[in-house]
Amino acid sequence: MTQHNVCIIGDGAIGSLFAAFASANDVMVYRGMREHKTGVKSVTLFDGKQTSRYAEDISPIGTPLTYDLVVFPLKVYQLEAALLQWQAVIGDSPILLLQNGMGGEEIARKVLPLQRIYQATTSHGALKTDHESVRHTGMGNTLAGRSLSTPADLATDDKIRTIVETAFPPVTWCEDIYLSLWQKLSVNLAINPLTAIHDIRNGQILAPRYTSVLDALSHEIAEVMQACGLNESAETILARIKTVAQATADNFSSMHQDIAHQRQTEIDAITGYLLSKAASERIAVPTNARLYQQINQLSV
């Protein structure tokens, strides 16, 4: 059996988790590190096992190599700089964008017009406890698929699917990853800003005082999704938001944590993305616009 090699850019929480899973599943893992950075040395998995094996740390001025897959598990706002920095080293290797929020594909396509681009979003939880350690805080699932702007190629698509399924299980391979990303976005559009603004846990948005804002958000999101050619009703969106809020009731959302720790939020890739789609489709989204403004007021 051929051993696949995967390069993972950065040593963030999710990237380190991906690397730990991949090396435990016999995938050869290279790590794309910023120059002069030593990086994460140990990942504690959900079952308590510790792991961290990298074939090699590579740098953006290293020798170009073709990888079976290069994973970019970064924030959308870090993506353009990272792609520009790493493009010479990764050559024409297929890439996997792994983040919350939208807009990553458009950014990647501008920098790498001919690259094969795959996309993913995960519900695993991972936390960097210090600059050398990452902890797997919640078992999840990863949705992945070929991006809209990448033409189908059965053999390559199958190979990438096998690599992602082997490296980072469990994976749901999506024939329409654009729809799956939008469905995840619809959840983040409600839970993330509301929990950050009101300083509450995810489950608390189910209280009666948030009923009308959830309803308004769901209707606005549905209208924009429908204008983008996606057949989603406000009722389906609202039900999905409530299901995730219930399932993650005790968690603080990533945006809540970003605001609490005075870090840059992902609001531009979440609500900002919806606002830009709404503007081009001439759809009014006042509730989302208000949350966007409130998050920006809270941000550093």
Ligand SMILES: NC(=O)C1=CN([C@@H]2O[C@H](COP(=O)(O)OP(=O)(O)OC[C@H]3O[C@@H](n4cnc5c(N)ncnc54)[C@H](OP(=O)(O)O)[C@@H]3O)[C@@H](O)[C@H]2O)C=CC1
């Ligand atoms: N953590 C979690 O539990 C979850 C996260 N996600 C999503 O996954 C994405 C990644 O999140 P997360 O892992 O938490 O974020 P992190 O901030 O932990 O990871 C990003 C990493 O990328 C590195 N990086 C950025 N630019 C470059 C570059 N040019 N070259 C090399 N490394 C670079 C950063 O390094 P540096 O610190 O040096 O800038 C950092 O280590 C986000 O969209 C998040 O919303 C989704 C589900 C759960």
Ligand SMILES: CC(C)(CO)C(=O)C(=O)O
């Ligand atoms: C699904 C949710 C809301 C879970 O906390 C999330 O993705 C996040 O916090 O960014």
